[in-house]
Amino acid sequence: MSRLSSVASEEERSIQDHFAERASSYGAGPSWVNDACSLRHVHDEWLRRRPGSLIDVGAGTGAATAFLQPQENSPLVVDCDVSLPMLRAVDRAQSQSGRRSVVADAEALPFSAGSFDMAICRQAFHYFGSPVTAAREVYRVLSAHSVFVVSQIVPFDEEPDLEWWTQLVRMRQPSRRHELSRDSICDVLRASGFVFLRTEEYLARSSLDGWLRRYDCPVRTQAGIRQHFASAPRSVAERRKFEFKSQDVEYTIRWVTVTGEKNL
Numbered sequence: 001m002s003r004l005s006s007v008a009s010e011e012e013r014s015i016q017d018h019f020a021e022r023a024s025s026y027g028a029g030p031s032w033v034n035d036a037c038s039l040r041h042v043h044d045e046w047l048r049r050r051p052g053s054l055i056d057v058g059a060g061t062g063a064a065t066a067f068l069q070p071q072e073n074s075p076l077v078v079d080c081d082v083s084l085p086m087l088r089a090v091d092r093a094q095s096q097s098g099r100r101s102v103v104a105d106a107e108a109l110p111f112s113a114g115s116f117d118m119a120i121c122r123q124a125f126h127y128f129g130s131p132v133t134a135a136r137e138v139y140r141v142l143s144a145h146s147v148f149v150v151s152q153i154v155p156f157d158e159e160p161d162l163e164w165w166t167q168l169v170r171m172r173q174p175s176r177r178h179e180l181s182r183d184s185i186c187d188v189l190r191a192s193g194f195v196f197l198r199t200e201e202y203l204a205r206s207s208l209d210g211w212l213r214r215y216d217c218p219v220r221t222q223a224g225i226r227q228h229f230a231s232a233p234r235s236v237a238e239r240r241k242f243e244f245k246s247q248d249v250e251y252t253i254r255w256v257t258v259t260g261e262k263n264l
Protein backbone atom coordinates (compact mmCIF):
# COMPACT_ATOMS: atom_id res chain seq x y z
CA MET A 1 0.00 0.00 0.00
CA SER A 2 1.48 3.38 -0.92
CA ARG A 3 1.55 6.15 1.65
CA LEU A 4 0.79 9.83 1.80
CA SER A 5 3.59 12.19 2.65
CA SER A 6 2.10 15.70 2.57
CA VAL A 7 1.42 17.88 5.62
CA ALA A 8 -2.30 18.06 6.39
CA SER A 9 -4.14 21.21 7.49
CA GLU A 10 -6.09 21.24 10.77
CA GLU A 11 -9.35 20.75 8.87
CA GLU A 12 -7.89 17.80 6.98
CA ARG A 13 -6.52 16.32 10.18
CA SER A 14 -9.92 16.47 11.85
CA ILE A 15 -11.43 14.59 8.86
CA GLN A 16 -8.65 12.02 9.01
CA ASP A 17 -9.11 11.60 12.79
CA HIS A 18 -12.84 11.20 12.29
CA PHE A 19 -12.37 8.34 9.81
CA ALA A 20 -9.47 6.78 11.71
CA GLU A 21 -11.78 6.41 14.73
CA ARG A 22 -14.58 4.94 12.63
CA ALA A 23 -12.56 2.71 10.30
CA SER A 24 -12.96 -0.57 12.20
CA SER A 25 -16.74 -0.27 12.49
CA TYR A 26 -17.41 1.76 9.34
CA GLY A 27 -19.09 -0.97 7.32
CA ALA A 28 -20.81 -2.63 10.31
CA GLY A 29 -24.55 -2.57 10.80
CA PRO A 30 -27.31 -1.43 8.48
CA SER A 31 -26.56 1.92 6.82
CA TRP A 32 -26.16 3.41 3.37
CA VAL A 33 -22.58 2.05 3.34
CA ASN A 34 -24.04 -1.42 2.84
CA ASP A 35 -26.90 -0.40 0.60
CA ALA A 36 -25.98 -1.75 -2.81
CA CYS A 37 -28.94 0.13 -4.33
CA SER A 38 -27.08 3.41 -3.82
CA LEU A 39 -24.63 2.06 -6.40
CA ARG A 40 -27.19 0.74 -8.87
CA HIS A 41 -26.34 3.36 -11.49
CA VAL A 42 -22.61 2.96 -10.85
CA HIS A 43 -22.97 -0.78 -11.29
CA ASP A 44 -24.98 -0.36 -14.52
CA GLU A 45 -22.25 1.87 -15.94
CA TRP A 46 -19.60 -0.63 -14.84
CA LEU A 47 -21.39 -3.49 -16.63
CA ARG A 48 -22.04 -1.38 -19.73
CA ARG A 49 -18.41 -0.33 -20.08
CA ARG A 50 -16.53 -3.26 -18.54
CA PRO A 51 -13.50 -1.02 -17.96
CA GLY A 52 -9.99 -2.46 -17.81
CA SER A 53 -9.18 -0.20 -14.86
CA LEU A 54 -11.16 1.75 -12.29
CA ILE A 55 -10.30 4.20 -9.54
CA ASP A 56 -12.54 4.88 -6.53
CA VAL A 57 -11.65 8.32 -5.12
CA GLY A 58 -12.35 8.64 -1.38
CA ALA A 59 -12.89 4.87 -1.38
CA GLY A 60 -12.91 4.48 2.40
CA THR A 61 -13.12 0.78 3.28
CA GLY A 62 -13.76 -0.15 -0.34
CA ALA A 63 -17.47 -0.82 0.19
CA ALA A 64 -18.36 0.65 -3.21
CA THR A 65 -15.82 -1.28 -5.26
CA ALA A 66 -16.69 -4.47 -3.35
CA PHE A 67 -20.23 -4.21 -4.77
CA LEU A 68 -18.82 -4.11 -8.29
CA GLN A 69 -17.39 -7.60 -7.78
CA PRO A 70 -14.19 -6.85 -9.67
CA GLN A 71 -13.11 -10.47 -9.58
CA GLU A 72 -15.55 -11.12 -12.48
CA ASN A 73 -13.12 -9.75 -15.05
CA SER A 74 -10.06 -9.08 -12.89
CA PRO A 75 -9.54 -5.49 -14.06
CA LEU A 76 -7.27 -3.17 -12.12
CA VAL A 77 -9.31 -1.63 -9.28
CA VAL A 78 -7.68 1.07 -7.18
CA ASP A 79 -9.20 2.19 -3.89
CA CYS A 80 -7.71 5.60 -3.22
CA ASP A 81 -8.23 7.43 0.07
CA VAL A 82 -6.47 9.90 2.33
CA SER A 83 -7.11 7.66 5.37
CA LEU A 84 -4.75 4.74 5.92
CA PRO A 85 -6.96 3.17 8.65
CA MET A 86 -9.95 3.15 6.26
CA LEU A 87 -7.88 1.52 3.50
CA ARG A 88 -6.50 -1.06 5.92
CA ALA A 89 -10.06 -2.26 6.37
CA VAL A 90 -10.17 -2.86 2.58
CA ASP A 91 -7.10 -5.01 2.74
CA ARG A 92 -8.56 -7.18 5.49
CA ALA A 93 -11.89 -7.68 3.76
CA GLN A 94 -10.82 -8.01 0.14
CA SER A 95 -7.80 -9.65 -1.29
CA GLN A 96 -8.77 -10.18 -4.92
CA SER A 97 -6.05 -9.96 -7.47
CA GLY A 98 -6.08 -6.75 -9.47
CA ARG A 99 -7.11 -4.74 -6.42
CA ARG A 100 -4.84 -2.09 -4.95
CA SER A 101 -5.10 0.49 -2.19
CA VAL A 102 -3.35 3.82 -2.50
CA VAL A 103 -3.19 6.49 0.19
CA ALA A 104 -3.54 9.82 -1.59
CA ASP A 105 -5.35 13.12 -1.50
CA ALA A 106 -8.03 13.35 -4.19
CA GLU A 107 -6.58 16.73 -5.14
CA ALA A 108 -3.17 15.29 -6.01
CA LEU A 109 -3.61 11.81 -7.45
CA PRO A 110 -0.29 9.98 -7.82
CA PHE A 111 -1.06 8.56 -11.27
CA SER A 112 -0.06 9.58 -14.74
CA ALA A 113 -2.56 11.01 -17.23
CA GLY A 114 -4.93 8.52 -18.83
CA SER A 115 -4.30 5.72 -16.30
CA PHE A 116 -7.94 4.64 -15.75
CA ASP A 117 -10.99 3.75 -17.85
CA MET A 118 -13.56 4.64 -15.20
CA ALA A 119 -13.67 6.59 -11.92
CA ILE A 120 -16.22 6.58 -9.13
CA CYS A 121 -16.72 8.57 -5.95
CA ARG A 122 -19.43 7.80 -3.38
CA GLN A 123 -20.16 10.15 -0.48
CA ALA A 124 -16.67 11.68 -0.34
CA PHE A 125 -16.79 14.86 -2.44
CA HIS A 126 -18.00 16.99 0.49
CA TYR A 127 -14.71 16.31 2.31
CA PHE A 128 -12.37 17.43 -0.48
CA GLY A 129 -10.77 20.87 0.04
CA SER A 130 -11.59 21.90 -3.52
CA PRO A 131 -14.08 19.62 -5.29
CA VAL A 132 -13.16 21.20 -8.65
CA THR A 133 -9.45 20.50 -8.12
CA ALA A 134 -10.28 16.90 -7.22
CA ALA A 135 -12.57 16.49 -10.25
CA ARG A 136 -9.85 17.96 -12.50
CA GLU A 137 -7.45 15.39 -11.12
CA VAL A 138 -9.92 12.63 -11.90
CA TYR A 139 -10.31 14.07 -15.40
CA ARG A 140 -6.55 14.03 -15.87
CA VAL A 141 -6.09 10.41 -14.79
CA LEU A 142 -8.95 9.15 -16.98
CA SER A 143 -8.41 7.95 -20.53
CA ALA A 144 -10.36 9.49 -23.43
CA HIS A 145 -14.11 8.73 -23.48
CA SER A 146 -14.03 7.34 -19.94
CA VAL A 147 -16.63 8.25 -17.34
CA PHE A 148 -16.63 9.61 -13.82
CA VAL A 149 -19.63 8.56 -11.73
CA VAL A 150 -20.36 10.50 -8.55
CA SER A 151 -22.91 9.07 -6.13
CA GLN A 152 -23.97 11.38 -3.32
CA ILE A 153 -26.77 11.88 -0.78
CA VAL A 154 -28.20 15.31 -1.51
CA PRO A 155 -31.23 17.43 -0.58
CA PHE A 156 -34.21 17.75 -2.87
CA ASP A 157 -33.76 20.58 -5.33
CA GLU A 158 -36.14 23.12 -3.84
CA GLU A 159 -36.78 25.03 -0.63
CA PRO A 160 -37.48 24.44 2.17
CA ASP A 161 -35.82 21.04 1.84
CA LEU A 162 -32.48 22.45 0.68
CA GLU A 163 -32.16 24.65 3.77
CA TRP A 164 -33.57 22.05 6.18
CA TRP A 165 -31.21 19.33 4.96
CA THR A 166 -28.20 21.65 4.93
CA GLN A 167 -28.81 22.65 8.58
CA LEU A 168 -29.27 19.00 9.58
CA VAL A 169 -26.01 17.87 8.04
CA ARG A 170 -24.13 20.82 9.54
CA MET A 171 -25.31 19.80 13.00
CA ARG A 172 -24.49 16.13 12.59
CA GLN A 173 -21.32 16.32 10.50
CA PRO A 174 -19.51 19.61 11.15
CA SER A 175 -16.33 18.26 9.53
CA ARG A 176 -17.94 18.34 6.09
CA ARG A 177 -16.37 21.09 4.01
CA HIS A 178 -19.12 21.48 1.40
CA GLU A 179 -22.87 21.06 1.20
CA LEU A 180 -23.54 19.58 -2.20
CA SER A 181 -26.72 19.50 -4.23
CA ARG A 182 -27.41 17.75 -7.52
CA ASP A 183 -26.83 21.03 -9.35
CA SER A 184 -23.59 21.88 -7.57
CA ILE A 185 -22.16 18.43 -8.37
CA CYS A 186 -23.06 19.00 -12.03
CA ASP A 187 -21.36 22.42 -11.87
CA VAL A 188 -18.20 20.88 -10.40
CA LEU A 189 -18.00 18.22 -13.12
CA ARG A 190 -18.68 20.76 -15.88
CA ALA A 191 -16.04 23.13 -14.50
CA SER A 192 -13.56 20.25 -14.58
CA GLY A 193 -14.10 19.47 -18.26
CA PHE A 194 -16.65 16.65 -18.10
CA VAL A 195 -19.40 16.64 -20.72
CA PHE A 196 -22.59 14.74 -21.55
CA LEU A 197 -23.65 14.88 -17.90
CA ARG A 198 -26.43 12.49 -16.90
CA THR A 199 -28.16 12.48 -13.53
CA GLU A 200 -30.16 9.70 -11.93
CA GLU A 201 -31.96 9.47 -8.62
CA TYR A 202 -32.60 6.79 -6.04
CA LEU A 203 -34.70 7.22 -2.88
CA ALA A 204 -33.98 5.12 0.21
CA ARG A 205 -35.33 4.97 3.76
CA SER A 206 -33.17 5.84 6.73
CA SER A 207 -33.47 5.75 10.51
CA LEU A 208 -32.58 8.77 12.63
CA ASP A 209 -31.62 6.54 15.59
CA GLY A 210 -29.43 4.43 13.34
CA TRP A 211 -27.69 7.54 11.99
CA LEU A 212 -27.09 8.96 15.46
CA ARG A 213 -25.78 5.63 16.74
CA ARG A 214 -23.23 5.18 13.95
CA TYR A 215 -20.66 7.35 15.70
CA ASP A 216 -20.42 9.63 18.73
CA CYS A 217 -22.55 12.71 18.81
CA PRO A 218 -22.87 14.97 21.91
CA VAL A 219 -26.18 14.58 23.76
CA ARG A 220 -27.00 18.27 23.23
CA THR A 221 -26.44 17.93 19.47
CA GLN A 222 -28.64 14.83 19.39
CA ALA A 223 -31.42 16.76 21.13
CA GLY A 224 -31.02 19.60 18.60
CA ILE A 225 -31.26 17.14 15.70
CA ARG A 226 -34.39 15.51 17.13
CA GLN A 227 -35.90 18.97 17.53
CA HIS A 228 -34.93 19.76 13.93
CA PHE A 229 -37.00 16.79 12.80
CA ALA A 230 -39.90 17.62 15.13
CA SER A 231 -40.06 21.20 13.83
CA ALA A 232 -39.43 20.45 10.15
CA PRO A 233 -41.64 22.31 7.68
CA ARG A 234 -44.68 20.25 6.76
CA SER A 235 -43.62 19.97 3.12
CA VAL A 236 -40.26 18.49 4.22
CA ALA A 237 -41.97 15.95 6.50
CA GLU A 238 -44.33 14.98 3.66
CA ARG A 239 -41.68 14.84 0.95
CA ARG A 240 -39.44 12.73 3.19
CA LYS A 241 -42.36 10.66 4.50
CA PHE A 242 -41.46 11.07 8.18
CA GLU A 243 -42.67 8.16 10.32
CA PHE A 244 -42.31 8.84 14.04
CA LYS A 245 -41.78 5.58 15.95
CA SER A 246 -41.24 5.95 19.69
CA GLN A 247 -37.85 7.81 19.83
CA ASP A 248 -36.96 7.09 16.21
CA VAL A 249 -37.92 8.79 12.96
CA GLU A 250 -37.80 7.00 9.63
CA TYR A 251 -37.40 9.27 6.64
CA THR A 252 -36.44 9.31 2.99
CA ILE A 253 -32.93 10.15 1.82
CA ARG A 254 -32.16 11.10 -1.74
CA TRP A 255 -29.21 9.75 -3.69
CA VAL A 256 -28.17 11.23 -6.99
CA THR A 257 -25.71 9.79 -9.41
CA VAL A 258 -24.01 12.24 -11.75
CA THR A 259 -22.11 10.73 -14.66
CA GLY A 260 -19.78 12.82 -16.80
CA GLU A 261 -17.63 11.80 -19.74
CA LYS A 262 -14.13 12.85 -20.69
CA ASN A 263 -14.65 13.67 -24.35
CA LEU A 264 -11.02 13.76 -25.52
Ligand SMILES: C[S@@+](CC[C@H](N)C(=O)[O-])C[C@H]1O[C@@H](n2cnc3c(N)ncnc32)[C@H](O)[C@@H]1O
Pocket residue numbers: 015016019033057058059060061062063064080081082083086104105106107121122123124127128129
Ligand atom coordinates in the same frame (compact mmCIF):
# COMPACT_ATOMS: atom_id res chain seq x y z
C1 LIG B 1 -18.11 8.95 3.97
S1 LIG B 1 -16.62 8.15 3.52
C2 LIG B 1 -17.09 7.32 2.01
C3 LIG B 1 -16.25 6.10 1.74
C4 LIG B 1 -16.65 5.30 0.50
N1 LIG B 1 -16.62 6.10 -0.70
C5 LIG B 1 -18.01 4.64 0.66
O1 LIG B 1 -18.89 4.89 -0.17
O2 LIG B 1 -18.19 3.83 1.60
C6 LIG B 1 -15.61 9.47 2.91
C7 LIG B 1 -14.18 9.06 2.62
O3 LIG B 1 -13.52 10.17 1.98
C8 LIG B 1 -12.18 10.15 2.42
N2 LIG B 1 -11.56 11.46 2.17
C9 LIG B 1 -11.78 12.62 2.81
N3 LIG B 1 -11.03 13.61 2.29
C10 LIG B 1 -10.30 13.05 1.29
C11 LIG B 1 -9.35 13.55 0.37
N4 LIG B 1 -8.99 14.86 0.36
N5 LIG B 1 -8.80 12.72 -0.53
C12 LIG B 1 -9.16 11.40 -0.54
N6 LIG B 1 -10.06 10.86 0.31
C13 LIG B 1 -10.63 11.67 1.21
C14 LIG B 1 -12.29 9.82 3.90
O4 LIG B 1 -11.05 9.39 4.44
C15 LIG B 1 -13.37 8.73 3.86
O5 LIG B 1 -12.82 7.46 3.75
